[in-house]
Amino acid sequence: MQGSAIETSQTTLDMQHGHGHAGGHHEAHPDHRIFGIVLFLIAESMIFLGLFAAYLTFRAVSPEWPPEGTPEMELLLPGINTIILISSSFVMNQGNAAIKKNNVGGLRAWFGATALMGVVFLCGQLYEYFHTGFGLTDNIFTSTFYVLTGFHGLHVCFGLMLILAVMWRSLKADRYSSASHFGPEAAELYWHFVDVVWIVLFLILYLL
Amino acid sequence: MTTAGIETTVKPPEPHGESDGNNWRKYFSFSTDHKVIGIQYLVTSFLFYLIGGLLAEGVRVELATPDPDFVDPQLYNGLFTVHATVMIFLWIVPGTAGFANYVIPLAIGAKDMAFPRLNAVGFWLIPPGGILLLSSFFVGAPGAGWTSYPPLSVVGDKAGQLLWILSVLVLGTSSILGAINFLSTILKMRIPDMELNDMPLFCWAMLAASALILVSTPVLAGALILLCFDLMAGTPFFNPMAGGDPVVYQHMFWFYSHPAVYIMILPVFGMISEIIPVHARKPIFGYQAIAYSSLAISFLGLIVWAHHMFTSGTPGWLRMFFMIATMAIAVPTGIKVFSWVATIWGGKLRLNSAMLFAIGFVSMFLVGGLSGVMLASVPFDIHVHDTYFIVAHLHYVLFGGSVFGIYAAVYHWFPKMTGRMMNEFWGKVHFFLTFFGFNLCFLPMHWLGLQGMPRRVAQYNPEFATVNMVCTVGSFILAISTLPFLFNAIWSWIAGPKASANPWRALTLEWQTSSPPPVENFIEEPVLWSGPYEYGIDTLSDRQSVDELLTEVKGEV
Structure with a gap:
């Protein structure tokens, strides 16, 4: 590969011990990854905004909402699920607080708890899918319901994979420390994002 | 320090001589060097430009006669659909991204982009996206136009339409990854002395264009996901028979696709703002006006999308809003055109190929911009909607605008990219053939549209036959005009x-x-x-302080 200097800088990014480079040409590639993640989440939120806008428009132009014959929505299970997902954000934050004090064990424990809560949320979601009493193509409401919650569910899965990846990588000694914790931080940002999307989704899909 | 020196300090040279800085193999590798990626983008997108051009020739040959006798009408639909998609998503968008990749890190004094590996991923999504799209010809090409409005797009061949959706999703992802990289690079990687207001205007333009990509492309992805469900699973999102609404697709589609016009033209505005002052040997007129008008265009560009939908049953108050907002875009755009003309005014012009194409850009884009203001007006738009007037307008913006600008940028930056000069004589031949062929092909289309010739139909009223033949001849000249460029570029790269x-x-x-x-x-x-544009005195032979330079520049202006 051509970019030799870039390769060196990438390794320094991964290690992130900032060992004083021999100056001149080969100082570390500057680390703007958190900024990049924020930009990426802006793009992500625009997909959801687009889909939400579509949902609200369908709702506004439809003579009756939900369309006739749609079974009543159960609120208890999604409500519990919402509480679980929102709390998981706080749990995850504890993990990042731990690694900022160089406590890798704490990071693993709190992230593990977050992952567990994420799995519970997904299971609840699946349970709901099997008990709604309507299918994907029944009417415009059921279609938007499945596509919106399904698309969000995919994001939860992806966030879950990020958390598990961070836990896996934390097994290697000195991977994360108070000075270097991009991985946990990025995973947390993403998880908060997924969380916020769910709150909006819950409001417009279940409560509105 | 040479390339070889750097390589050996890091790792032993690989068997196939990575030490050779000009090794052609690097262009086929997952290189993270922004200059290699820039050239990968440019060469790949130019190849797709040639393919898109062939598709366009297919369309023009069909239209040479009023009857659909060259290709089957269904194939004709595929030709113009894939032509438009290739030109937009595989030529202009990645082509300008190629220049930005190559030039921006250099122009801000950085060693590379902010995320080199992400950059390489962004590029390597382009070839699969292109292959997906072109492979649709084997299963029945999508024939609903590049807009793919439902219900038309969901009643035809499923396979071709699905390939189209997947391809645009892949290419859109590539575009978003690029935008994240450009924003981070421009905002975070400048050398410390360079404030935002010291940046070359190309950086400002890419900042505005990347912001647009970042917020609008995802909405297109959302629309395509819903369309994909309608197509494959039979959901009723855009099916009014089952409670859906096809106009929702149009809103989501144009929320991206109107900004897409600025995504394709803003980077070119930036390139032109670089090229004109250099070859006019004058400071740019109105640096801040040009810089901030890019931001204004990108903001206004986000709130005018429904002017594409004046005939889609949009309510009157909405039409008024979108008409006024659209016309307002003429203000920041006019500021730019005015500034370029004022920069040329009284300059010591070098009329080389780069400058000729830049001036050609300003004049041709002006025509497209003015017909755009005409189209912003609701009654006129309703009159010419879906006629050849639209085809003429969009080609003046995207060909007379973007493609002329990209050619200007090639002639301008070719010496930097390859270390060799291009041949000026053949460059000028290229320009004059392109300019003549382009106007012969597209200028008569204004008239065809005003007379009511509909677009996207293989068959037309025989009274339009002569003018269509003129357009087809123009398109042949346009096709031939790429040959001197192609040979010039290849020959100069090797032996210039x-x-x-x-x-x-x-x-x-x-x-x-x-x-x-x-x-x-x-x-x-x-x-x-x-500063980036302090021309007007011979800066290279004099050894003066920046202050003295500045006072002299001011004295001369």
Whole structure:
């Protein structure tokens, strides 16, 4: 590969011990990854905004909402699920607080708890899918319901994979420390994002 | 330090001689060097431009006669659909991204982009996206136009339409990854001395265009996901028979696709703002006006999308809003055109190929811009909606605008990228053939549209036959005009006269390093010793302080 200097800088990014480079040409590639993640989440939120806008428009132009014959929505299970997902954000934050004090064990424990809560949320979601009493193509409401919650569910899965990846990588000694914790931080940002999307989704899909 | 020197300090050279800085194999590798990626983008997108051009010739040959006798009408639909998609998503968008990749890190004095590996991923999504799209011809090409409005797009061949959706999703992802990289690079990687208001205008333009990509492309992805469900699973999102609404697709589609016009033209505005002052040997007129008007365009560009939908049953108050907002875009755009003309005014022009294409850009884009203002007006738009007037307008913006600008940029930056000069004689032949062929092909279409010839139909009223033949002849000249360019570029790359570091005597930072630049761009840290456009005096032969330069520049203006 051509970019030799870039390769060196990438390794320094991964290690992130900032060992004083021999100056001149080969100082570390500057680390703007958190900024990049924020930009990426802006793009992500625009997909959801687009889909939400579509949902609200369908709702506004439809003579009756939900369309006739749609079974009543159960609120208890999604409500519990919402509480679980929102709390998981706080749990995850504890993990990042731990690694900022160089406590890798704490990071693993709190992230593990977050992952567990994420799995519970997904299971609840699946349970709901099997008990709604309507299918994907029944009417415009059921279609938007499945596509919106399904698309969000995919994001939860992806966030879950990020958390598990961070836990896996934390097994290697000195991977994360108070000075270097991009991985946990990025995973947390993403998880908060997924969380916020769910709150909006819950409001417009279940409560509105 | 040479490339070889850097390589050996890091790792032993690989068997196939990575030490050779000009090794052609690097262009086929997952390189993370922004200069390699820039050239990968440019060459790949130019190949797709040739393919898109062939598809266009297919369309023009069909339209040479009023009857559908050259290809089957269904194939004709596929030709113009894939032509438009290739030209937009595989030529202009990645082509301008190629220039931005190559030039921006150099112009801000950085060693590379902010995320080199992400950059490589962004590029390597392009070939699969292109192959997906072109492979649709084997299963029945999508024939609903590049807009793919339902219900038309969900009643035809499923396979071709699905390939189209997947391809645009892949290419859109590539575009978003690029935008994240450009925003981070421009905002975070400038050399410390360079404030935002010291940036070359190309950086401002890419900032505005990347912001647009970042917020609008995802909405198109959302629309395509819903369309995909309608197509494959039979959901009723855009099916009014089952409670859906096809107009929702149009809103989501144009929320991206109107900004897409600015995504394709803003980077070119930036390139032109670089090229004109260098070859006019004058400071740019109205630096801040040009810089901030890019931001204004990108904001206004986000709130005018429904002017594409004046005939889609939009309510009156909405039409009024979108008409006024659309016309308002003429203000920041006019500021730019005015500034370029004012920069040329009284300059010491070098009428080389780059400058000719730049001036050609300003004049041709002006025509497209003016017909755009006409189209913003609701009654006129309703009259010419879906006629050849639209085809004429959009080609004046995207060909007369974007493609002329990209050619200007090739002639301008070719010496930096390859270390060799292009042949001026054949460059001028290329320009005049392109200019003549382009106007012969597209100018008569205004008239065809006003007379009511509908677009996207293989068969037409025989009274339009003569004019259509003229357009087809123009399109042949346009096709031939790429040949001198192609041979000039290939020949010059191999055997052109060597270029110095700064053949145009330009002031922006990319010209402070060798041609082509070494792996990490600058052997010595670049120094910001003047603003980007402080021309007007012979800066290279004089050894004056920046202050003295500035006072002299002001004195001459």
